[in-house]
Amino acid sequence: MVDFRLAPENPYPAQLDDAETAYRWLLSQGYEPQNIGSTGHSIGGTLAVMPPLRLLAKGEPTPGAIVSISPWCDLTIQNPTINDNADKDITLSRQSLELFRSAWLQDPTLNFTDPKISILSADLTGLPPTALLYGDYELLAGEDAELGRRLSDFKVTSEVHSLPQTQHSFILGAGRVPEVDEAIEHMGQWLRRHLGR
Structure with missing residues (x-):
């Protein structure tokens, strides 16, 4: 569990930096990249994917597998389900996403x-x-x-599940x-399989 710095006190890229630092610490402890899983939920689901992308850009080894749950993938807040599911999802709203975005992405450029x-x-x-x-x-x-769909387009070994009637x-x-519980168990098995455990 990475206790990454929080916004607005610590805007982007502090959280990404912290996730990368945690990964590098594991490497320094002798863990092999292929035996490390990157997982998270919500913005943590986003941060599960961002460090491997950053590592790929640097030409460095990535974690062996990713499990991303409900990631925030599009900071433009333009996808139609933002409106279509507004009455179904009591956890998030367009307004809350805009608030989170302004707290996290403070650089006007x-x-x-x-x-x-x-x-x-x-x-x-090259994503794992x-x-x-x-x-x-x-x-x-x-x-x-x-x-x-993009994971499939980029030929990333992937498994995608939509849990019915859940927000x-x-x-x-x-x-x-x-x-x-069943979904978590399945994701855990998937992760262990791809980490060679």
């Missing part, structure tokens, strides 16, 4: 379509095996589905909702 911040725009070539899980009622469902942060139902 940043373009919201920049692939360094909107992973939906990124070149995914990636599992993606999201709820079909959440505001981010459309962009997460699009990320799943953002459905993962917090673990231990109380059997369908969530």
Whole structure:
């Protein structure tokens, strides 16, 4: 668990830097890249993907696999499900996304379509095996589905699941909702398989 710095006190790229620092610490402890998994939920799901992309850009080894749950992939906040699922997702709203974005991306020169911040725009070539899980009622469902298609387009070994009738942060139902527990168990097995454990 990475206790990354939080915005607005620490805007982008502090959280990405912290995730990379944690990865490099694991390497310094003798862990091999192929035995490290990068996982997260919500903005953590975004941060599960961002460090491997940054490492690829530097020509460095990435973690062996990624599990990204309900990532925020498109900082433009333009996907149609932002409106279509507005009455189904009580966890997120367009207003909350705009607030989060302004707290996180404080540099006025940043373009919201920049692939360094909107992973939906990124070149995914070389990304390690990636599992993606999201709820079909959440505001981010459309962009997460699009990320799943892009993983396939870039020939990334991937597994994509939409959990029916679930909203953002459905993962917090673990231990109380059997369908969530089953999805977590499946993702855990997938991760172990791709990390060679």
